Amino acid sequence: MTPVHLSARRRSGLSFLAVVGAGLAILFGAPHLVGTYGLVQLTLFAAVAIFALSQGFVWGFAGIMSFGQAAFLGLGAYAYAVAAIDMGDSTVPVLISVAVPMLFAAALGYFMFYGRISDAYIGVITLTVSVILFQLTNATSGSQYHIGQAELGGFNGMPSVPPINVPGMPDDQLDQTGIWYVAMGSLVVVYAFLRALLASRFGRVVVAIRENETRAQLIGYDPRLYKLLSFTVSAGIAGLAGCIYVNWGGFISPTVFALSMSAQVIIFVLVGGLGTLLGPILGAVLIQGLINAAGGQSAVDPNLGLGIILVAFVLLIPQGLLPTARALLARAGSRKEPARAAAETARPLAAQPLAPETRR
Amino acid sequence: MTATRPGAAPLRPLLQATDVSMRFGGVKAVDSVNFTLGEVELRCLIGPNGAGKSTFFKMLTGQLKPSSGQIRLRDADITGAHPHEIARAGVGIKTQVPNVFNALTVRENVFIGAARRTSVKRADAIVDEMLVRLRLTSIASLAVGQLAHGQRQWVEIATVLAGEPELVLLDEPAAGMTQDEVHRTAELIGEINKTHALIVVEHDMPFIRLIAKTVTVFNQGRILMEDDVGRVLADQRVRDVYLGKQAA
Ligand SMILES: Nc1ncnc2c1ncn2[C@@H]1O[C@H](COP(=O)(O)OP(=O)(O)O)[C@@H](O)[C@H]1O
Ligand SMILES: [Mg+2]
Numbered sequence: 001m002t003p004v005h006l007s008a009r010r011r012s013g014l015s016f017l018a019v020v021g022a023g024l025a026i027l028f029g030a031p032h033l034v035g036t037y038g039l040v041q042l043t044l045f046a047a048v049a050i051f052a053l054s055q056g057f058v059w060g061f062a063g064i065m066s067f068g069q070a071a072f073l074g075l076g077a078y079a080y081a082v083a084a085i086d087m088g089d090s091t092v093p094v095l096i097s098v099a100v101p102m103l104f105a106a107a108l109g110y111f112m113f114y115g116r117i118s119d120a121y122i123g124v125i126t127l128t129v130s131v132i133l134f135q136l137t138n139a140t141s142g143s144q145y146h147i148g149q150a151e152l153g154g155f156n157g158m159p160s161v162p163p164i165n166v167p168g169m170p171d172d173q174l175d176q177t178g179i180w181y182v183a184m185g186s187l188v189v190v191y192a193f194l195r196a197l198l199a200s201r202f203g204r205v206v207v208a209i210r211e212n213e214t215r216a217q218l219i220g221y222d223p224r225l226y227k228l229l230s231f232t233v234s235a236g237i238a239g240l241a242g243c244i245y246v247n248w249g250g251f252i253s254p255t256v257f258a259l260s261m262s263a264q265v266i267i268f269v270l271v272g273g274l275g276t277l278l279g280p281i282l283g284a285v286l287i288q289g290l291i292n293a294a295g296g297q298s299a300v301d302p303n304l305g306l307g308i309i310l311v312a313f314v315l316l317i318p319q320g321l322l323p324t325a326r327a328l329l330a331r332a333g334s335r336k337e338p339a340r341a342a343a344e345t346a347r348p349l350a351a352q353p354l355a356p357e358t359r360r
Numbered sequence: 361m362t363a364t365r366p367g368a369a370p371l372r373p374l375l376q377a378t379d380v381s382m383r384f385g386g387v388k389a390v391d392s393v394n395f396t397l398g399e400v401e402l403r404c405l406i407g408p409n410g411a412g413k414s415t416f417f418k419m420l421t422g423q424l425k426p427s428s429g430q431i432r433l434r435d436a437d438i439t440g441a442h443p444h445e446i447a448r449a450g451v452g453i454k455t456q457v458p459n460v461f462n463a464l465t466v467r468e469n470v471f472i473g474a475a476r477r478t479s480v481k482r483a484d485a486i487v488d489e490m491l492v493r494l495r496l497t498s499i500a501s502l503a504v505g506q507l508a509h510g511q512r513q514w515v516e517i518a519t520v521l522a523g524e525p526e527l528v529l530l531d532e533p534a535a536g537m538t539q540d541e542v543h544r545t546a547e548l549i550g551e552i553n554k555t556h557a558l559i560v561v562e563h564d565m566p567f568i569r570l571i572a573k574t575v576t577v578f579n580q581g582r583i584l585m586e587d588d589v590g591r592v593l594a595d596q597r598v599r600d601v602y603l604g605k606q607a608a
Contacts, residue, residue: 008501201480204468204472205472208468211461211462212459212462214423214443214459215516216472218421218455218520219447219452219472219476219523220444220447220448220476220523221472221476222444223444
């Protein structure tokens, strides 16, 4: 192994430890620093950050234009809500909130990837599926629409969903601080999981397929399988975000499936940096913070504001926050490895659908 | 191996294409081709642009399903199989337009080639060996997208060889290379041929003279002739085909 290779690997290890360390510091520090109200806000940030990771992984690394991630967020949220109401104890419902979107994604993904649906149509299909789920749940008003004891409630949604309890003890429900630990802990775990996945042989092949599907095939990898697995994993992560989202609000409505949810998470990823993991987290926190702030005033329509921010970003910082910051740091620094830095900034560009030579 | 006459197949060929055709609408890009390659044989494929050489390679590797005919790799019928299945059966290809992982480094590219068959640890060892063999060590951590055409070709060849294929297809490997690089490529083909079978498509006649034993000539989708390199290059029909194309 060459020294350059080692140092790149070591640097990647250090950045991993730094991010996880910062995450743990926030996890255990926040309850001492902010009040309950602040903690509730931070819990929402953690939920949307996990959601952003699911989009950042499937789009930025696997190169799959999954533009209806809200479908999996919503399925996870509803699956948790229904199962928690029906089962009492929340332990299995949490697992169900991850499993249901994964099964759904596996079925949808099999149809898309093994049916040789083109990239652009995958965007259309995933988006359409989320809209269909929105319409379906919207149409479930009335007591005849129930799963077990859980009434789906149409556009009003499901009020008073029981929060997560200590495993095996349904009466020992977590308070808002407890939910915070679950939410932020999940974010750290999901981040670490994706870093490990991307460092593994599987993850490296996934990125290679994003770069050049033909080449990957010609050396013996089946892109359909790798895409199906990536898509399914991302759905599980979005489902977990949905589960935490219900726990944050204590209720759920069809708006989790809304087009605006899918659009927001795309914006999180674009703003933070396509092809990175930390970027989507930062983008989610930044934009969600702005949305929250916008909600408290009435001068600007929040959706209009979001649109303006997106356009500004695409024009001014097309690479997103994190890759741009990295490139600036690399330039300001000792110029030790200019080539490697250039390689990293090239990554998000290559992930764009029509990068020359990388796609058929 | 001595010159193989058309139709005189070795006892148990490595690759055998029987009556293979590829039609694109009305165009017959490959027209009833019969082609046989022995174990550890080196074959050169020449012919003017548009003769159907790349299309033939695409059928051998599963990128195109033949309109008709059959392709066998040893005892297995691989006609119309998926590219990844054919790759797993032991066929590697460097395509005419380089197919590489642009945003990945040289090392990462070769690793992907090596990691399909073995553990990550063993793959890392294969990568190191391959980087040395193809003289890529000094640029191992550069992104392949930034490299010159000749270097990209070598990265692609290294990626293919790292998968340890039994049959290596090279589609115009010397194109866009400097004189030195062309010589190195010829040497490399000789090295690979000690253990592997190869089919090399090339236009560069001096290069063909350097490496070839048996040459198959494609013209308008058909095999014009197949013989020892000396006889092929001296043949009037072959000269006409090339000169005719150049004049056109
Ligand atoms: N995908 C395709 N669709 C239609 N025609 C094609 C396609 N690929 C190749 N051809 C045609 O088939 C013929 C053979 O092309 P090719 O195999 O690339 O030739 P060579 O590699 O010998 O230069 C050419 O006439 C070319 O235009
Ligand atoms: Mg060609």
